Amino acid sequence: MEKIPHDVSVGGFYLSPILVSGLLGVLAALLTARLLDRFRLSRYFANPPVVIISLSVIYSVFFGVVFVGI
Amino acid sequence: MVKIQSEKALQLSRNAKESFKLATALVSVYAIAMGFNWEKPFWAGFAVIVCSQANLGQSLNRAILWILGTLFALLGGWFIVALFPQDRWLFMIALSLWVASCVYFLQRSRYQYFWITCGYVILLLWDATGGDLSISYEEGILRVQESLLGIVVYGLIAVLVWPNCSRGELDKVSTELLEKQRLFAESCFNRIQKQEKVEVRPDKRVELLKTDTRLRTAIDDASSDSYEIWECRKQWNHFGYRAEAVTQSLLKLEESLALSSELGVSKYLSGVSEYIEDVQHRFAQVKLAISGGELADTAGERNVQGDVEKIKELSTFQTAALAITRRSLNDLEVETRSLIDSANDIRRMGRSYLNFSDEGGAYWLGLLMPDPDRLGNVVRVLVGIWIAYLAYLFVPGMIGGLLVVLLITVIAIIASVSPQIRLFETCIYTILVCLMSAPLYFFVMPKLQGFYSLGLMIFVWTFIVCYFANRAFGAQSMIRTLVLIFPQIIFNFNDYQTYSFVVYTNYIFVLAIIFCILAVSRNIPFTSHPERNFKKNVNRLLNSSACLILQGDIPEAKRHSMLYRLYILYHINVVFIAYKCILYWMDGIDKSRIKGMSRYQMDRVISLLMLIANQVKILYRIDKSKMNFVAPKRMLREAFIWRCLAGKILFYLSGKKREVHIDSLRRGYRRIFHRANVDVNELMEMGGYSEKSREGVSNFLYFLGVTHCINNYLAELFHLSESLDWERFCEERFL
Known part of the structure; x- marks a missing residue:
């Protein structure tokens, strides 16, 4: 299901695929972090900021490869 | 219109x-x-x-x-x-x-x-x-x-x-501080006269301390943008230090009155009414000198003395509470006198600041002392x-x-x-x-x-x-x-x-x-999570307080070693800066999302810690050699055991378990009050022998008063900390 790399058009503005997947990745990481906080799972991580960064990278790659195409 | x-x-x-x-x-x-x-x-x-x-x-x-x-x-x-x-x-x-x-x-x-x-x-x-x-x-x-x-x-x-320009701000803050000090003193004096119980008011104390800090900043700022202030910056700086000393004396007075106000202080101390009138007049004079530009009336020395015959009727705790109140009143008298001189110095370019050469000492000590938080940031x-x-x-x-x-x-x-x-x-x-x-x-x-x-x-x-x-x-x-x-x-x-x-x-x-x-x-070498650092600073303060309390019985020979002096300076520095460090991290805590304790409990912990830190500072300054001169061996032994128990409890509260069984600690903790209850009547008799023995008795009673204060604060902190979930409070969060 890999997509062909292409710019994403938002209302006539062409955005690079890496920007879109990066943005989606950060939003997904923030949502996950919020959920982990909600269920008190964040206490199991030694360095939460690094976890957010890592989650952002993982999600960005995932969205990039599966949905956007990078 | x-x-x-x-x-x-x-x-x-x-x-x-x-x-x-x-x-x-x-x-x-x-x-x-x-x-x-x-x-x-x-x-x-x-x-x-x-x-x-x-x-x-x-x-x-x-x-x-x-x-x-x-x-x-x-x-x-x-x-x-x-x-x-x-x-x-x-x-x-x-x-x-x-x-x-x-x-x-x-x-x-x-x-x-x-x-x-x-x-x-x-x-x-x-x-x-x-x-x-x-x-x-x-x-x-x-x-x-x-x-x-x-x-x-x-x-x-x-x-x-x-x-x-900051000149206006300086005038405003200095008048505001003097007015707050006057009101604070007035409320304490009213309670003394009406024999009502004085309760420590954390909000008023914090307000006073914050205004003090604002005054220091305003002096620095106004020295840069106002030529008038620049010309007499040394006098203004001296005024800032003296105002800070008056604030500290007022805080100590309130703490001591919390123990003794119900006794009827004026019954046992002579000349309290005249003292109150005089100190109130001094506050009014300083305010006039700062805001009105007139010279304040120079104040004469005044010393509140205890009525020995009447005091003999009191219990040990009451005598100790009275001793600490008397000392606080006399300290306030000395500080307000210096404040008047410093205010007059500003008007006539005086140089009374030359008599206080150690005013910047705490600053240099703090600048050079090793501090884990600062090293962490490096x-x-x-x-x-x-x-x-x-x-x-x-x-x-x-x-x-x-x-x-x-x-x-x-x-x-x-x-x-x-x-x-x-x-x-x-x-x-x-x-x-x-x-x-x-x-x-x-x-x-x-x-x-x-x-x-x-x-x-x-x-x-x-x-x-x-x-x-x-x-x-x-x-x-x-x-x-x-x-x-x-x-x-x-x-x-x-x-x-x-x-x-x-x-x-x-x-x-x-x-x-x-x-x-x-x-x-930011998470190396340790986390910069505000809650964790808040707790870390609380532990550090309790640990240093314990060390300072315990060091009262260190042999004389050991005290002269360089390492020992550095060790003590480190702990003194921690106790001195504790207030700033704890409030500093508290600012970073999101008050709407505190876990493991309520906002009120957190404020209470901070207020108790500040009270303990104040009393430990006083305890450290008490001249032990004078105390040892009069106190019999039995009393000194009681004092030694008290130090050990108080130190143990402080270590326990600071998170250092040190192989202490909690039940034995609780038993010891109940005993701690009885330990201080030594018979002081024979000591009071000794007070009349010579000037040296009078000072010794006064110091020992002061020591008992301070231990009494520390006992009360420790008791409250002990109970409070049992109802707090520090682990939950310090939990890491992502956002």
Whole structure:
């Protein structure tokens, strides 16, 4: 299901695929972090900021490869 | 009426005026720098943004420290280059040592901005020369020249356009502090006269301490922007120290009255009514001297004495409580007398400050003493710099290159002064403002015809960003500085303007990389989570209190060793700065999301810790040799056992289990009250023998009073801490 790399058009503005997947990745990481906080799972991580960064990278790659195409 | 209203509506707010001044200064420096065809006019703009502060005094202070810091960093940079011209690693290690010492000193220094500038200017020059291990003379001079331009332009605008002098603020704060002290004393005295119970009021105490801090800042600011204050700055500084001493005496008085007020202090101490009248008159006189410009009446010495025959009827605890109240009243008398002298000194340029040569001692002690929090921040800055530098060396084509190293140093150094700031929030706001600058950079700037239109754009942009940043975060916040600086880096105004989408996106990525590296470095060597650091400081205070209490029985021979003295100085420093450190981390805690305890419980813990710290300071100062002169062995043994038990409980509360079984500790804890209950009647008899034995008895009773206070506070803290879930409180959170 890999997509062909292409710019994403938002209302006539062409955005690079890496920007879109990066943005989606950060939003997904923030949502996950919020959920982990909600269920008190964040206490199991030694360095939460690094976890957010890592989650952002993982999600960005995932969205990039599966949905956007990078 | 309508006219007045319309006039008021036309008046600009202080925020709008300050934003206008900053925008005008920025446009002017760019016009001058670009007019002279200087490279990197951004440096002048940078100086303007950093110098723009809440008032004229602060701005001028920063300007002076900025230029001194730049010169010092230049010399340091050339020295390091001269030492290690050919070795990249030695050069970098020397640079790291330089930055580390700057970061270490800046955290407790009065001249923070000097150290901040010293720390990063050296990297800025290194970056400007492409990191080729040479800091060129020309680059250095250009940097000084442009910084001076920024400082002079902003200084002139700040002085000439709507000057916001600190003199008014100084008058206001000093009068406010004196009034608060008077009211505080009056409420204590009223309770004494009515024999009502005095309760410690944490809110009033914090208010007094905060006003004290404001007075110190106002004196510093006004010394810079008012010639009158500059001329008598030593007198004003002395007044600041004396006012602080009066505040401390008032706090001690309240603590002691919490134990003794119900007894009817005036029954057992002679001349209390005259004393009260005299001290109230002194407060009124000082206020008159400061606000009215008249000389205050000089006060005579007054000493409150106890009625020995009547005191013999009292129990040990009551006698001790009375002893501590008497000492507090006499301390307050001495301090108010010095306050009058200091206020008169301001009017007649007196020199009574020469009698207080140790006034700045605590400052130097704090500056040089090892402090784990400060060392932690040094490590954070160094880790950030080294990650960025190694990435620059070993990651091929790294975005930003040396700029990342430089910006990480700047942000990490600023963050080390305010580690409670939320990095994520700062990052989001900075990126948001950079994104907002995109339409200007891509669509407006290329169409501008000349400097007039460019100047208009700079003015409007700066005014809007500054106005909203001031409103949202305050004039001195780090976010405000960053949201003003980063777009300037992106715009990069110069005579040969280029526009590139790649450059713009690179800057955004650079910003993201910087915050990622900072996120990693902020948790090394230990977390910068405010709740955890709050608890860590609480533990440190309790631990140091325990050490100071226990050291009362250390043999005389051991006391003379250098290591022992350093050990004691370290703990004294921790107890002295505890209040600031704990409040500092408390500011970073999100009050709506506290877990494991309520807001009220947290405030109560802080207030109890402050009370314990105050009493430990008093206990440490009690002259033990005089006490040992009169007290029989049995009493000294009781005092020794009390010290051990109190130390154990404090260690336990500070989280050090030390193989202590909780039940045995609880038994010991109940015993602690009975231990202090020694028979003092025979001691009172000894008081009449000689002057030395009188002082000894007075000291021993004072010691008992202080132990009584510590017992009460410990009891409350012990019960309170059993109902708190510290583990839940310190839990890590992502957002």
